[in-house]
Amino acid sequence: MQEKVVILGAGVAGIGAGYRLDGAAEIYEARERYGGLCDNFTVGGFRFDTAVHLSFAKEKVVRSVFDQTPYFGHKPIAQNYCDGYWAKHPLQNNTFNLPVEEKIRIIKSIMERPAYDKVEDYEQWLIAQFGQYFADRYPKRYTRKYWCCEAADLSVEWITSRMYLPSIDEVLHGAMTDETPNTYYAEEMRYPKVGGYRAFFEHIADKMDIRLSHRVISIDSKKKIVGFENGNTADYDRLLSSMPLPEVIAAMENVPEEVVAASKRLYPTSVTLVSVGYKQVMDLPSLWFYVYNEEIPFARGYSPSMKSPDNVPSGKSSLQFEIYHSRYKPLPQDGDGLTDIVIKSLDEMGISKPNDVEVTDVRTAKYGNVVFYKGMERDRKIVRDYLKEQGITTIGRWGMWAYLWSNQAFMSGYKAALPNTGVEA
Numbered sequence: 386m387q388e389k390v391v392i393l394g395a396g397v398a399g400i401g402a403g404y405r406l407d408g409a410a411e412i413y414e415a416r417e418r419y420g421g422l423c424d425n426f427t428v429g430g431f432r433f434d435t436a437v438h439l440s441f442a443k444e445k446v447v448r449s450v451f452d453q454t455p456y457f458g459h460k461p462i463a464q465n466y467c468d469g470y471w472a473k474h475p476l477q478n479n480t481f482n483l484p485v486e487e488k489i490r491i492i493k494s495i496m497e498r499p500a501y502d503k504v505e506d507y508e509q510w511l512i513a514q515f516g517q518y519f520a521d522r523y524p525k526r527y528t529r530k531y532w533c534c535e536a537a538d539l540s541v542e543w544i545t546s547r548m549y550l551p552s553i554d555e556v557l558h559g560a561m562t563d564e565t566p567n568t569y570y571a572e573e574m575r576y577p578k579v580g581g582y583r584a585f586f587e588h589i590a591d592k593m594d595i596r597l598s599h600r601v602i603s604i605d606s607k608k609k610i611v612g613f614e615n616g617n618t619a620d621y622d623r624l625l626s627s628m629p630l631p632e633v634i635a636a637m638e639n640v641p642e643e644v645v646a647a648s649k650r651l652y653p654t655s656v657t658l659v660s661v662g663y664k665q666v667m668d669l670p671s672l673w674f675y676v677y678n679e680e681i682p683f684a685r686g687y688s689p690s691m692k693s694p695d696n697v698p699s700g701k702s703s704l705q706f707e708i709y710h711s712r713y714k715p716l717p718q719d720g721d722g723l724t725d726i727v728i729k730s731l732d733e734m735g736i737s738k739p740n741d742v743e744v745t746d747v748r749t750a751k752y753g754n755v756v757f758y759k760g761m762e763r764d765r766k767i768v769r770d771y772l773k774e775q776g777i778t779t780i781g782r783w784g785m786w787a788y789l790w791s792n793q794a795f796m797s798g799y800k801a802a803l804p805n806t807g808v809e810a
């Protein structure tokens with residue numbers, strides 16, 4: 386008899402696993418739509434992605450799936466906003482627009498950066514790369530907004546290629562001219578011409594056996610049965626889960642105390658998305674931008690209408706803002722209050738006037754980013770090792786408990802679905 390594979394969660398990781406199994410799996414999803422953080426929603430004719438923005442996938446497998454959907458290739462040209470100034474991204478080698486005194490402080494900071502024998506945390510890493518002044522003034526402020534904690538509280542495992550480390554020549558060059566080469570970690574960012582980000586994988590997902598509105602509430606790894614909130618159950622021979630690790634542990638019984646305690650220490654940032662549709666085509670700063678001021682609640686803004694005009698009614702435009710919070714740093718406001726702060730900030734930043742706005746929307750993804758607090762890697766290992774012993778394979782951003790992009794989440798499911806077969810990514 387054929388082995389029965391059950392996949393929990395129909396985000397891009399669950400879809401990647403289902404694809405590798407050629408659809409021979411039952412996929413259970415809590416929500417009434419598949420896609421997870423790569424899904425989208427529509428308000429008054431304006432489409433907004435649920436979290437994801439653009440694809441910079443390099444893996445052959447992912448490209449062979451995503452590239453079947455016609456897409457726009459965007460140049461990764463972003464801006465930074467800080468204390469009334471706009472400057473190209475990344476700021477460290479694009480200070481041209483900043484006041485002269487500020488440029489001098491930044492250049493001196495980078496030239497006088499101290500050497501560390503061993504970097505213990507993200508704050509030390511920032512100071513070692515950029516010097517004290519730059520670290521304090523830019524990335525440490527941004528860290529409070531994006532990670533909702535101090536840089537000194539974070540480990541360094543997640544950084545990899547995400548932050549650009551310029552040479553002194555590049556720093557000097559970027560202070561004297563704005564004609565600097567693009568140094569972003571991806572050369573092209575892709576986005577479907579029609580249908581939002583999810584269109585990249587709808588053509589494979591629509592053929593899969595995805596059972597929506599099935600929220601997992603219990604997992605019996607001895608009897609190999611999953612129970613759902615709606616009263617249904619599913620038995621399995623093999624189980625793959627993209628659910629958040631703490632939620633998998635909470636759904637199981639007789640879990641050792643040490644594992645429960647480790648799962649409770651793991652925590653994410655949540656992201657509240659404030660989405661704004663405009664009455665006309667606005668002159669927006671760039672496809673996306675970073676905001677350092679801490680009194681402005683959002684860390685980043687993205688323009689869905691610049692990703693694709695298909696995201697807005699003809700002759701209109703849109704922006705979406707990410708406001709992060711966590712169990713240690715709650716939202717400053719919710720609902721209408723938050724929208725009001727965002728609209729006021731946009732006015733102060735010179736982006737739009739309150740009267741330009743046609744629609745707004747506020748919604749929250751409880752699981753936004755994995756927080757790499759010091760010791761997280763140990764807690765994650767305790768939980769994942771236990772689940773492995775129980776015969777549960779964990780995949781995706783929340784099952785791997787890692788800072789994965791959508792292509793990496795897809796590949797984690799794809800590779801785990803048929804282990805030991807060797808996959809050329």
Ligand SMILES: Cc1cc2nc3c(=O)[nH]c(=O)nc-3n(C[C@H](O)[C@H](O)[C@H](O)COP(=O)(O)OP(=O)(O)OC[C@H]3O[C@@H](n4cnc5c(N)ncnc54)[C@H](O)[C@@H]3O)c2cc1C
Nearest residue numbers: 394396397398415421422437438439601781782789790791
């Ligand atoms: C703000 C933001 C911006 C991002 N931008 C980009 C970007 O530009 N490019 C990029 O490549 N990546 C980006 N990412 C990362 C990308 O969105 C994720 O890596 C990817 O979507 C994760 O997919 P996943 O399937 O692992 O998790 P998810 O998308 O979270 O899917 C997990 C699924 O499991 C379901 N689930 C959870 N609990 C249960 C339960 N109890 N029972 C049943 N189902 C359950 C959820 O409903 C969900 O559908 C971004 C992420 C965020 C937060």
